[in-house]
Amino acid sequence: MKVSVVRNILEANEAIAQKNRKLFKEKGLFTINLMSSPGAGKTTLLENTAEALKDKLRMAVIEGDIQSSVDARRIAKKGVQAIQINTDGGCHLDANMIQNVLAHLDLDNLDLLIVENVGNLVCPAEFDIGENVKAMILSVTEGDDKPLKYPVMFRESAVLLINKIDLLPYTNCKINNIKKAALKLNPKIKIFEVSCRTGEGLENWYKWIRQQTKKK
């Protein structure tokens, strides 16, 4: 006997993601799911962002890592609340993990929540956590062929930060190749060229965040 089913395999995750999204909307909160491979500069970007925006916006960070609370401590040092999730081997954050830690946040008194996903250029893009937008970082030291090799994340992200542009003279990376391929996959993707080490280009990212939070 055959039984027709037609059910989305990720439905359990998506149901919780929708709940998270609804809650964020009720609270007027702008949420970003920040993704990249390990070492691209997610935490450094958030340290800079915390410093630049903490007096202008009420913000909090959720840190996702396989192990350790190194990242949450780095963010907390900047004077912003940070909650660490350890996935214990899991390669991405899912909606349920986010739901489980939301009780630790004072959502009524927040404008911006940034979730730093587990460093991984593949899996996090597949799992909705209820965010408003997915943003990703690609650092120039990773090479300009990454959109060709890992298209899903570039397709799903609303924002691409090209980081470590201060290191361009030491690499063979061509920023135009990254931009061309990313725009091909995702014509609406917004691209910022930045260096989280020198601070170059970050003003545009901060400005973009402030515009988004004002819309909420």
Place this chain on the structure above:
Amino acid sequence: MHELSIAQGILDIIRDEAEKNSIERISAVRLKLGKLTAVEPSSLSFCFELITKGTLAEGARLEIETVPITGRCAQCGREFTLEDPFCNCPVCQGLKIDILTGREFYICEIETDD
């Protein structure tokens, strides 16, 4: 890398469907998997076999039908299959392609020998 949690999701759904339809053993599960998802079929099959041990779906065949990437050229309207997500329109060489299929990931059928 996330195929194990996905296999668990599949098991949860088929358990639920089996209960609704009073099925005691599942012999096959059919699903559609778009080529634009980051799910690796052989890894998923392996995880499915692992996770169904001792359940009503132990030994069940997991039949994965891959859905190709198709798109429509925003310039000339032609619909075509993309070999990879970077193809131009084969007719007018247009660059902007609206993706029509390739993101599917769902169970379409379960089968029982009952």
